[in-house]
Amino acid sequence: MNIIKKDTFFRWVMPFFLGVVMFNALRAVTDLTKNEGFWTGSLSQHIVSQLVVIGICYAFDIIWRLRFQNKKYDIPKSGLFQNEYLKMFISLFVGLNVVMFIGERIGVLYMGNGIIDYMIANVICIPIALLYYSMVRNDMINNNFIEQALLLEKVRNENLDTELKYLKAQYHPHFLFNALNTIYFQTKEEEARKSIELLSELLRYQLYNVNKIVTVGEEISFIQSYISFQKQRVSKRLQLQADYDSLLSEQKIHPLLFQPLLENAFKYVGGEYRIWLSFKLEGEAICFTLENSIADLKDEEKRKEGIGIENLKRRLELLYSSAYELKLTQTVNTYSAELRIKLEKD
Numbered sequence: 001m002n003i004i005k006k007d008t009f010f011r012w013v014m015p016f017f018l019g020v021v022m023f024n025a026l027r028a029v030t031d032l033t034k035n036e037g038f039w040t041g042s043l044s045q046h047i048v049s050q051l052v053v054i055g056i057c058y059a060f061d062i063i064w065r066l067r068f069q070n071k072k073y074d075i076p077k078s079g080l081f082q083n084e085y086l087k088m089f090i091s092l093f094v095g096l097n098v099v100m101f102i103g104e105r106i107g108v109l110y111m112g113n114g115i116i117d118y119m120i121a122n123v124i125c126i127p128i129a130l131l132y133y134s135m136v137r138n139d140m141i142n143n144n145f146i147e148q149a150l151l152l153e154k155v156r157n158e159n160l161d162t163e164l165k166y167l168k169a170q171y172h173p174h175f176l177f178n179a180l181n182t183i184y185f186q187t188k189e190e191e192a193r194k195s196i197e198l199l200s201e202l203l204r205y206q207l208y209n210v211n212k213i214v215t216v217g218e219e220i221s222f223i224q225s226y227i228s229f230q231k232q233r234v235s236k237r238l239q240l241q242a243d244y245d246s247l248l249s250e251q252k253i254h255p256l257l258f259q260p261l262l263e264n265a266f267k268y269v270g271g272e273y274r275i276w277l278s279f280k281l282e283g284e285a286i287c288f289t290l291e292n293s294i295a296d297l298k299d300e301e302k303r304k305e306g307i308g309i310e311n312l313k314r315r316l317e318l319l320y321s322s323a324y325e326l327k328l329t330q331t332v333n334t335y336s337a338e339l340r341i342k343l344e345k346d
Contacts, residue, residue, distance in 0.1 A: 019054030068140035
């Protein structure tokens with residue numbers, strides 16, 4: 001807590017001292033070299049000029065920090081490093097002279113010796129500003145490094161926790177899978193045997209593919225098996241339409257990202273009892289669209305997202321970060337989901 005307060009203190013005090021140093025260094029050179037007293041002339045004008053310089057320093061500080069924060073600034077290569085400081089020098093040169101010119105015209109800055117004062121101001125202020133820019137730059141690089149290190153450590157801990165839970169849970173799918181095989185050979189009814197066979201396929205896919213990359217073709221085959229299994233238990237009046245893009249086949253993707261949305265559709269389908277889904281290749285992304293009818297609901301009765309959808313969002317964030325887009329929409333009698341994922345290149 002003390003470190004945070006200390007950083008905050010220097011963060012807001014340093015531009016003030018920068019403005020004081022720059023203005024008084026400039027005044028010392030221009031006043032004392034002319035054998036005049038320090039801060040001679042109108043005191044009120046000097047104070048206004050001092051405040052203007054301090055305000056400009058705060059403005060530059062905020063702009064620089066926002067730039068570094070938005071770009072998640074890292075240490076550039078040598079060539080980029082030189083270009084960066086060249087651009088900053090040009091920006092400071094243009095900005096400083098524009099401010100002095102406007103300030104002199106409106107009466108808040110006094111440039112009594114004309115071009116000589118402009119030259120002195122550039123020689124004094126630009127090096128000091130570049131030095132302060134370096135301080136801000138190094139501070140933001142350090143902050144970004146610490147932030148990324150903390151985020152990486154958090155992800156590692158979450159991955160270790162997930163792996164531990166997965167290892168603990170492996171016994172249960174194996175046990176269930178073996179039990180299903182036993183029941184399969186003891187069951188004589190064809191429909192029951194078919195359901196057990198489909199369920200075994202689904203469990204096998206979930207058990208052995210959960211931690212590896214699969215092809216889109218494999219994922220679509222799993223979805224088709226899941227649909228076949230679910231149709232065994234739902235009403236015969238269900239209208240289900242599925243469209244699969246023939247261009248989707250060997251592309252790579254993380255598994256089990258579409259099934260939670262489809263499970264949600266089967267769970268809440270109602271009203272016209274209709275489900276429509278499609279897989280399409282759009283550029284370098286796979287687009288999964290799903291819509292199901294629901295019983296008419298009032299606004300206050302709209303259902304909340306279940307744990308399956310929450311877990312899906314978390315997995316998408318961990319696996320694809322900014323390379324995905326998930327849209328969930330509910331109307332009075334329909335619920336739709338659109339999941340777009342940028343496909344990974346080989």
